[in-house]
Amino acid sequence: MKAFSAYKNPALAVDLVVFGYHEKTLSVLLLNRNEEPFKDRWTLPGAFLQMEESFQQLCSRILQTKLGMDNVYLEQLYTFDAPDRDPRGRVIAVAHYALINPKKFAVAAGKMANDVQWFPVKKIPALGFDHKEIFTKALQRLQSKIQYFPVGFQLLDEMFTMSELHELYECILGVEIDRRNFSRKILDAEYVINTGIKREGSQNRRPELFKFNKKLKQNNFQLNIS
Amino acid sequence: MKAFSAYKNPALAVDLVVFGYHEKTLSVLLLNRNEEPFKDRWTLPGAFLQMEESFQQLCSRILQTKLGMDNVYLEQLYTFDAPDRDPRGRVIAVAHYALINPKKFAVAAGKMANDVQWFPVKKIPALGFDHKEIFTKALQRLQSKIQYFPVGFQLLDEMFTMSELHELYECILGVEIDRRNFSRKILDAEYVINTGIKREGSQNRRPELFKFNKKLKQNNFQLNIS
DNA sequence: CTTTCTTTGTGTCAAATTAACACAAACAAA
DNA sequence: TTTGTTTGTGTTAATTTGACACAAAGAAAG
Incomplete structure (x- = not known):
């Protein structure tokens, strides 16, 4: 144990960037601090790590106690x-990001309704600590990840239309994507993953409303934006 | 300061995966531990974080004191x-990886020559702690990063031939790459970045030995392996 | 000082992929 | 039954890739 008494350890916290998608807008959940430092400023939700806790567990704890949600993509x-x-002293923050479907969690219903609020990513207020930097990095990560991993589904309902998915992608990436080519890309990817065969020529599939296969959720796929 | 006394903080360490490239082999620097736990086992170099120290500084400290090197890509x-x-108790490890040119650092010359050794990535022995997992993640990251960011140059001399670069890429990615198409890709990327113009048709450039432009080092570029 | 390798960049072309848009089917509103 | 909206398919030109023939420059051998 010698190695341990020789060092004073900085505090360890987890900060969470919780993304939600609603009405064609990508938003982030912010918390209004009710104590110093940065009292009355908006910040990312976070908490200190307990001795026996994993990051996963701590994230769940934050999501559950502060935001009343759990079981999300993390x-x-x-x-x-x-x-x-952190003006209070040395604090290392292990930032995570979460993707949730706001419909499933009534964030504003809790007792701390005034303290927790969704902010569109285009309209983030000044944040306490270095949380602006964390948020920016999270958004960049989401933007690049969504192009090769089907992480976007986490933000939608179990069932969704192709155009909902299309809007989601346009919104997150902030670019126009040809609706028709996009649709084909997604359907092709789904087909390959389900059957192992590349989809050739015309296939008269026309899924009005559909649910992405679990396999698709677990597999890489490349989506090159046109 | 209330928030701080309420928590016991886990120890915080940095572990380093130091990559070096020499004689067509990608290697990693390992340290033979001379104390428990994992005495006489190979591990990644690492150290505990001091209260005022940044990760950068700690990495430099590890590289300097244990390996006699500094100023490397990190x-x-x-x-x-x-x-x-960690069997001693709770230790969070913030893993980093470094890319160095072994020629520039006489690792084996120090007093701890027997304790520090290069291991080809294909022949990594059993490692202490969870260092195998860390190593694996680092290698994966290097492999994917090299395909869109020119980090490979860090492993070579200031000046290098195209074929040295080509070998490096084949070695890191573990696949054969068409020498001629590779060369063109790199030259095209360099040209675009220097001039802002896409290289069309034939350009009779034939750099025997060359030094990549700093701009290229700072810019993203896409290298699709053929 | 030829001839023969070896090394290294260019040219070319078929195949695959993309980007752009015409078109068609399904459905709702007037 | 028109007209408009939404959403998937077909088609095609432009671009990118992958594979390989070829060419230029230097080294090695006689």
Whole structure:
């Protein structure tokens, strides 16, 4: 145990960038702090790591106690270490981001309705700590990840239309995507993953409303934006 | 300061995956531990974070004191949090990876020559802690990063031939790459970045030995392996 | 000082992929 | 029954890739 007494350990926290998609807008959940530092400023939800806790568990704890949700898509983002990032002292933040479907979680219904709020990613207010930097990195990560991994489905209902998916992609990437080519790309990817065969020529599939196969969710696919 | 006394903080360490390329082999630097736990086992070099230290500084400290090198390409990889990853107690490891040119650093010359050794990535021995997992993740990251960002140059001399670069890529990615198409891709990328214009048709450039432009080093470029 | 390798960049072309848009089917509104 | 809206398919030109013949320059051998 010698190695441990020799060092004083910085505090370790997890900060969460929770993305939600609703009415053609990508938003992030922010928390209005009710104590110093940064009292009355908007910040990302976060908490300190307990001795026995994994990051996963801590994320669940934050989501559950502060936001009343759980069982969401979660991914580690980056660890922020600037020595002055927290005025209270040294705090290392292991940032994660989550993707949720806002419909499933009534965020505003809790007792802290005024303290928790969705902000469109285009209209993020000034944030406390270095949370703007964390948010920016999370958005970039989401934008690049969505192009090769079908992570977007996490933001929609179990069932969704192709155009809903299309709008989601346009919204997250901030570019126009040809509706028809997009649709074909997704259908092709789904077909390959389900059958192992590449889809050739015309296939008269016309799924009005559909649910992406679980296999698709687990597999890489390349979506080159046109 | 209330928030801080309320929590006991896990120890925070940085572990380093140091890659070097020499004689057509990609290798990793390992350290033979001379104390428990995992005494006499090979592990990644690492150290505990001091209260005021940034990750950058800690990485430099590890590289300098244990390996006698510094000023290398460095990137944060991932933070490992498994509660049982260190038998001494809770230790969170913020893994980084470094790319160095072994020629520039006489690793084996130090007093701890027997304790520090290069291992080809194809012949990594059993490692202590969860270091195998960290190593694997680092290699994957290097393999994917090299395809869209010119990090490979960091592993070579200031000046290098196209075929050296070609061998490096084949070695890291573990696939055969058409020498001629590869060469064209790199020259095209360099041309675009230097001039802003896409290279059309034949350009009788024939750089025997060349040094990549700094701009190229700073810019993204896409290299699709053929 | 030829001849023969070896190394390394260019040219070319077929195949695959993309981007752009015409068109068609399904459905709703007037 | 028109007219408009939504949504998938077909088609095609432009671009990109992958594979390989070829050419230029230098080294090695006689």
